[in-house]
Amino acid sequence: MTTDSPAPRAPYDPDNIFARILRGEIPAHRVYEDEATLAFMDVMPQGEGHTLVIPKAPARGLLDADPASLAALMASVQRVARAVKAAFAADGLTIFQYNEPAGGQTVFHLHVHIVPRRDGVPLKRHEGGMADPALLAQHAARIRAALEAGEG
Structure with a gap:
């Protein structure tokens, strides 16, 4: 008798695009950073102000x-x-996170x-x-201003 077990997940790849952004190898429109996290604009936004x-x-993911x-x-x-909602006078927010290819994840560094x-x-x-990078820069500035105004 054999048992089917799921294929093992690939290990974390330290050369994924987000790891490279963290190391400063790839530019990003940064909006917030602390000792443990970084927030920046998504370059393929699903809406005005889409932030990661x-x-x-x-x-690699949540798990x-x-x-x-x-x-x-x-x-x-x-x-x-909170800052994104204020900066874009949004009615609400969609917040999502994907895990593994079957879950829709395409960049294998945990991100929200x-x-x-x-x-x-x-x-x-x-x-x-x-x-457009100029538009992303404007959006990032709006979010940073909201954070500085205490909206975050």
Whole structure:
């Protein structure tokens, strides 16, 4: 008798794009950073102000994360989400996180998406193309201003 077991997950890749952003090898429109996390604009936004928050500690996904790192990540997600909502005068927020290819994950460094939402406006497709860097810079500045104003 044989048992089917799931294929083992690949290990964390220290050369993934988010690890490279953390090391400063790839530019990003940063909006918030502390000792444990970094938040920056998604270059393929699903809506105006789409922001990503990642832990600095290596973790492929939610199930791999150290609990202390995960707690710091969620505190930053909450802080940044408040600022994003204020900066874009959003009616609400969509916050999501994917794990493994079957779950929709395409970058294998734990990350949380924050997308400000307006009533009746659907999300754009994530693979809809890269946003204009100047627009991303403006959006990042709006979020940083909201954080500085205590909105986060």
